[in-house]
Amino acid sequence: MKLAFSTNAYTNYTLPEAVRRIADHGYAGVELLGDAPHAYFPEFGADDEAALVDALEGADIAVSNVNANTAMGYYADAPETAFFEPSVINPDPDLRAWRVDYTKRAVDLAEATGAPAVCLASGAPLPGTLPDEAYEHLLSSLDDILDYAEPRGVDVGIEFEPELLVECTDEALDLIDDVGRNGLGINLDLGHSAVYGEQLRETVEKAAGHITGVHLEDIAGGVRGKHYHLVPGDGDLDFAEAFAALDDVGYDGFVTLELYTYPDRPDEAARRAFEALERYV
Structure with a gap:
């Protein structure tokens, strides 16, 4: 396993500068925020991509994942409830298509930078949309995205989160079965697992063989704690157990700190997180 750090903690810096700073802390990988102010795809052009590639090569750092969970750049002044909107389950077909295309642009960036995967959240059903209807939208959207991603060698990891349509490990695994495509897996956020009330080892063992990437952060209160991302050591998660479980199932990819x-x-967050976790990799 290798440690990576997400640029979504570095939103006060440009994307190339974030890459360089993360590399300076000793990380082997960097996750790219596929959203404003970094790679918001309707505005992220060829010159931006070239500057990013130069930074990656200069820092000698790999890309662990392209994080396409949010698209807040869509809004001039985004309300808090719009965090995952427009989502791939939005009832408006035009907005849903916009988000599918947006995710395809994340796949393009993953292919250009050698990232193995992109991650995507389901979003939450909007008022007036029944969960079953939203789930059908999700299946259709994922089929479209996977038709694009699979020929390009990029996996799509669904990232579950409490209160979303797909909010736990079992629901993510059910989705993978329903979609029935090799390119779909789980971007496993162990903090989200803890907030939902799952035991970390059981979560890892269930997801084994389907993990496209791992997100990690500490959570105060451990299982059923509050969903607020903390530097490892500032909460109550058992990281020795988490890494042992990942090792036991043969996971050898990136573990990405997500400390937005x-x-x-x-x-400071990147330095402290690396110091807390480098013993496990």
């Missing part, structure tokens, strides 16, 4: 909650001190 530290935009005013990302270097």
Whole structure:
């Protein structure tokens, strides 16, 4: 396993500068935020991609994942409830198609930078949309996205989160079965598992063979704790157990720290997280 750090903690910096700063802390990989202010795809052009590739090559760092969970750049002034909107389950077919195309652009960036996967959240059913109807939208959207991603050698990891349509490990596994495509897996956020009330080892063992990437953060209160991302050591998760479980199932990919909650001190968060976890990799 190798440690990576997401640029979503570095939203006060440009994407190339975020890459360089993360590399300076010793990480083997960097996750790219596929959203404003980094790679918001309707505005992320060829010059932006070239500057990113130069930064990656200069820092000698790999890309662990392209994080396409959110598209907040869509809004001039986004309300908090719009966090995952427009989503791939939005009842408006035009908005749903917009988000499918947006995810395809994330796949393009993954292919250009050698990232093995993109991650995507289901979103939550909007008022007036029954969960069963939203689920049908999800299946259709994922088929479209996978038709694009699979020939390009990029996996799509569904990232579950409490209160979304797909909110736990079992629901993600059911989705994988229903879709029936090799290119779909789970971007396994162990903090989300803990908030939902899952035991970390059981979660990892269930997801084994389907893990496209791992997100990691600490959670205060451990299982059933509050969903607020903390630097490892500031909460109650058992990271020795988490890494042992990942090792036991043969996971050898990136474990990415997602600490977007530290935009005013990302270097401190990156440094402390690396010091806390480097013993496990």
